[in-house]
Amino acid sequence: MTEVNSSKVVIVGAGSAGISIASRLLRKAPYLKNQITLIDPAEVHYYQPLWTLVGGGQSQLADSRRTQASVMPHDVTWIKEAVQAFHPDENCVITDKGTTLQYEYLVVAAGIEIKWNQVKGLREALTTDGVSTNYSADSVEDTWKNIQNFRGGNAIFTQPSTPIKCGGAPQKIMYLADDAFAKAGIKDKTTIQFYSGTGSIFAVPRYAKTLEQVITRKAIKASYLMDLVEIDGEQKTATFQHIETGDQTTESYDMIHVTPPMGAPAFIASSSLANSDGWVDVDPYTLQHTSYTNIFSAGDCASLPTSKTGAAIRQQAPVAANNLLAAMNGQPLQHKYNGYTSCPLVTGVNRLIMAEFTYDNIPAETFPIDQSKERMSMYLVKKNLLPIMYWNGMLKGTM
Amino acid sequence: METTNHQASLDHIIQALENKEQMDSLYYLVQKLPEFTNAIQSMEDKLSFLTSMMQDKESLHQLGNEVEQKVEQLHINQAHLDALLQIVQLLPSLVPMMKRLDEIIAFATDFLGDQQSIEYTLNGLNDVVPIQETAEVIQETNQRFRNNQDNASISLYRMYRLLKDPTIQKGFHYVETLLQVIQNRTQSMEE
Numbered sequence: 001m002t003e004v005n006s007s008k009v010v011i012v013g014a015g016s017a018g019i020s021i022a023s024r025l026l027r028k029a030p031y032l033k034n035q036i037t038l039i040d041p042a043e044v045h046y047y048q049p050l051w052t053l054v055g056g057g058q059s060q061l062a063d064s065r066r067t068q069a070s071v072m073p074h075d076v077t078w079i080k081e082a083v084q085a086f087h088p089d090e091n092c093v094i095t096d097k098g099t100t101l102q103y104e105y106l107v108v109a110a111g112i113e114i115k116w117n118q119v120k121g122l123r124e125a126l127t128t129d130g131v132s133t134n135y136s137a138d139s140v141e142d143t144w145k146n147i148q149n150f151r152g153g154n155a156i157f158t159q160p161s162t163p164i165k166c167g168g169a170p171q172k173i174m175y176l177a178d179d180a181f182a183k184a185g186i187k188d189k190t191t192i193q194f195y196s197g198t199g200s201i202f203a204v205p206r207y208a209k210t211l212e213q214v215i216t217r218k219a220i221k222a223s224y225l226m227d228l229v230e231i232d233g234e235q236k237t238a239t240f241q242h243i244e245t246g247d248q249t250t251e252s253y254d255m256i257h258v259t260p261p262m263g264a265p266a267f268i269a270s271s272s273l274a275n276s277d278g279w280v281d282v283d284p285y286t287l288q289h290t291s292y293t294n295i296f297s298a299g300d301c302a303s304l305p306t307s308k309t310g311a312a313i314r315q316q317a318p319v320a321a322n323n324l325l326a327a328m329n330g331q332p333l334q335h336k337y338n339g340y341t342s343c344p345l346v347t348g349v350n351r352l353i354m355a356e357f358t359y360d361n362i363p364a365e366t367f368p369i370d371q372s373k374e375r376m377s378m379y380l381v382k383k384n385l386l387p388i389m390y391w392n393g394m395l396k397g398t399m
Numbered sequence: 400m401e402t403t404n405h406q407a408s409l410d411h412i413i414q415a416l417e418n419k420e421q422m423d424s425l426y427y428l429v430q431k432l433p434e435f436t437n438a439i440q441s442m443e444d445k446l447s448f449l450t451s452m453m454q455d456k457e458s459l460h461q462l463g464n465e466v467e468q469k470v471e472q473l474h475i476n477q478a479h480l481d482a483l484l485q486i487v488q489l490l491p492s493l494v495p496m497m498k499r500l501d502e503i504i505a506f507a508t509d510f511l512g513d514q515q516s517i518e519y520t521l522n523g524l525n526d527v528v529p530i531q532e533t534a535e536v537i538q539e540t541n542q543r544f545r546n547n548q549d550n551a552s553i554s555l556y557r558m559y560r561l562l563k564d565p566t567i568q569k570g571f572h573y574v575e576t577l578l579q580v581i582q583n584r585t586q587s588m589e590e
Contacts, residue, residue: 027505063519384523392510398502 006102007037010093012083014040014068017109017299017313023073023397024321033075041082045071046137047390049310052169052346053383055134055143056176071395086271088292105294105324108280110265112165112300112308118261120230128233130255134173143173146255147180152189153254158228160261161197161243165300167307168343170259178218179348192220195240197227206363206372207355214347228258268301279303285336287320293327296320306359311342314394340364344382352379
């Protein structure tokens with residue numbers, strides 16, 4: 001049965017961006033009460049930035065989890081379905097249950113998709129001994145188990161060449177694991193290797209300099225431009241391929257933490273909203289779609305040339321909400337997003353570099369201290385303050 | 400002559416009506432005619448009500464008196480009007496601050512009503528300051544002190560033994576270091 005509904009504003013995705021934008025719209029324009037519809041099938045809402053600490057044994061998974069119903073703003077309609085197709089010329093979206101939803105304004109905030117199948121054998125390997133990823137609620141606790149069960153040998157940490165959510169996360173877990181190995185007294189019989197598909201340890205030179213020192217201090221072997229292409233959980237081997245030369249190398253591992261490749265959600269990439277890379281094609285400053293003026297996008301699925309993080313969404317949400325209201329009221333779009341993003345780079349237990357930068361990797365630090373240094377204070381901010389700011393501020397449209 | 404002029408005007412009108420724009424406008428007007436009629440009727444009703452009210456001197460007088468009484472109760476003088484003007488001038492800078500304040504209050508209210516966040520914060524505080532551990536030490540000390548029936552006076556030997564306790568020793572070392580730092584700072588300031 002096909003159901004047809006309509007809503008003044010439709011938001012695709014009720015993650016960090018979708019809920020923040022909905023809350024901001026309602027705070028700024030209470031007349032939109034009961035005129036906003038969020039579409040998302042997920043019943044659980046996760047604060048994923050905490051998963052690095054969960055995998056590193058410093059936080060509990062339960063602290064990152066709330067029911068979607070508890071974070072959903074009041075006075076919105078929530079459709080627990082998944083959008084399958086966009087029809088921007090007819091101003092409607094179609095869900096997997098066949099619901100057609102008409103809109104006047106559309107916000108696409110559907111996040112990023114993990115491409116598990118791009119690494120041969122990865123899905124199967126995740127059920128085997130010593131393999132885990134912090135990028136899945138089902139596996140993140142296995143990372144800490146693997147670290148605790150590790151008795152020395154070859155520990156591998158990977159980062160793909162594709163865009164990922166939180167670009168620093170693949171190395172953060174490596175530093176926490178190193179601390180745990182040192183504490184367990186097995187550092188001397190352990191080799192830690194970092195295989196990254198990117199060209200350097202970090203894109204922003206100011207923070208890369210400190211991270212290079214961290215890698216040297218921890219005696220980590222780093223290999224760049226190398227993508228994980230295959231993993232054999234039974235044989236405990238991982239195969240990497242050089243991005244430019246195509247040369248392959250196979251390594252044995254005793255534990256491996258995999259950051260899987262990611263990309264634009266397929267239903268966006270195949271739509272007329274997408275650019276050539278599959279992301280929602282928006283103006284990088286106003287977040288308005290380049291062809292459809294009644295469509296906005298924010299978060300990981302938007303074509304913004306900046307690191308995909310929750311902090312970036314915190315800055316994008318007010319811009320998207322304010323500019324949508326301006327468009328609705330026939331006013332010029334005055335709010336601009338400058339590409340701000342933040343990556344709290346955990347370099348060990350109680351140590352963190354608080355990287356903050358804008359488009360073109362220009363540092364834009366908040367605190368009146370040198371944030372390129374490893375600091376305990378910044379670690380406490382990440383662990384204790386940012387989750388509260390997320391649940392009680394960002395999702396409520398006040399931060 | 401008059402008939403000819405009249406005919407000429409009609410021709411102009413008919414000619415003008417042949418333009419697409421004019422035809423579209425006419426069509427629009429005809430389509431909207433019911434709405435326009437309703438609007439005019441509604442305005443007519445309101446106008447009639449206003450006219451009737453303005454003629455009702457008694458009601459107007461009563462209304463005026465009531466307003467005057469309420470305004471008098473406010474005791475507004477020139478100082479208030481001046482202050483109001485100043486507030487109006489300050490509004491562009493006040494409004495962003497008020498909005499920020501509103502956001503802070505909303506955040507604080509939401510946080511205080513969120514049991515999970517409060518527990519998370521308390522657990523986090525415990526990581527930094529071992530509140531739980533300290534509380535347990537104090538509770539145990541109190542318990543032992545209450546149970547201890549030893550009323551004997553503290554001898555010099557017991558005092559000596561106490562001074563050799565590692566915790567007390569560590570404290571003394573800290574105070575010693577602190578005094579050295581103060582002394583060094585004082586010396587460098589005098590130089």
